[in-house]
Amino acid sequence: MCLVKRFTVALVMVALLTGCGSPEQPSAPSDHPPPGVSVSLAQWRSDEPAHALEVAVRNTSDTPVYFADLQLVTASFKTLPPQKADSVIKRTERTDLRIPFGPAVCTPQRLPDLRPATVVARVRTGSEPLRTVVFPVAHPDPLLAKLLRDECSEFLVRQAVDIAFGQDWTESGGAMRGSLVLTRRAPGTVTLEEMGGTTHYMVEPEHAGRPLAVMDASVPTMRVPIALTPARCDAHAFAEAKKAFLFPVRAAIDGGQVRVVTVVPPEPLQGRLIQYALRACGLGR
Structure with a gap:
């Protein structure tokens, strides 16, 4: 009986020690954009020859947000490496960050349908570390629809x-x-x-x-x-x-x-x- 009691106490002690030695792991940082920050897409005339577009950032909060880099991600265009931004966006209705975008993904028989898009960026708010966030782009985006149509129309002819x-x-x-x-x-x-x-x-x-x-x-x-x-x-x-x-x-x-x-x-x-x-x-x- 004493042996069983000692064994039970030992198991309890092991469980307690194990629990103390394995603190709960913190959850992964959220990929949601900072509150009050959103993006849309635009293109100036000077962007067209460079195959670039503008990520128009809107910040309605009083907290500045640092953008380290960003990229367009969609199945309709080849994804390019992130473009360095190194910009602090304070409260603003619109501040443009220029990025290149990849060639359209075209099909040999017809114009493809536009696929949803996001802007993936590494940002920092306040004293927090850099984290990767995903900004949704309204679908269907009229600019991306036009770019896809134009490039794939040309692709069909050039075949x-x-x-x-x-x-x-x-x-x-x-x-x-x-x-x-x-x-x-x-x-x-x-x-x-x-x-x-x-x-x-x-x-x-x-x-x-x-x-x-x-x-x-x-x-x-x-x-x-x-x-x-x-x-x-x-x-x-x-x-x-x-x-x-x-x-x-x-x-x-x-x-x-x-x-x-x-x-x-x-x-x-x-x-x-x-x-x-x-x-x-x-x-x-």
Whole structure:
């Protein structure tokens, strides 16, 4: 009887000692955003050529929040590594933090549906350590929907044909004259409906009428003559030429839906076009 009693007491002591030696582990930090802090997405004209967007942070609290870095996370675009922010956001209706975003995830047959998105950030509020939080983005976000539609429309066209500026350009009759070059990648009739101008250049096809060109399924390559002239001549325009060379081209494959492809001249040609426009506008350097 005494042996049983001693054994029971020993078990109780072991249990007590074990409990004292294993304090309850603290719960993991919450991934919820700090109170009063939310985000939305926006894009300035200067962001478009850089494939970037703005995370517009709103802080309605009186507590400053430090953002170490952040990234866009969605199945609709490739996730890039976090972008350093190193910013303290005080009470504000909107403070923009610029981040790059990855290429759209497109499908070969049709435009994909937009998937939900979040902004994942490492933040610190007050004296707390850095923690990772997840900001929800309202779904469907109109900016992401537009970006996905535009990039995947271009993807669908470029599966069938490459559209690029030709190499040979000359200044003649007050215009820069050259061509778009269409190079086949897959079967199908390519219809080039039209080519739009930009903030700085107007496009004049050498042959009037629409469509601009039809590339029969048996044709491997085609040149489409065009002429470019200045769309504006104020000096400020050339200092702020953020979208000067993003030319929209509307094209369709096998009579399907007309989609927009953005065609950008190579950098050497961009330099020549700027010099030409400055001369044509009487702003020559």
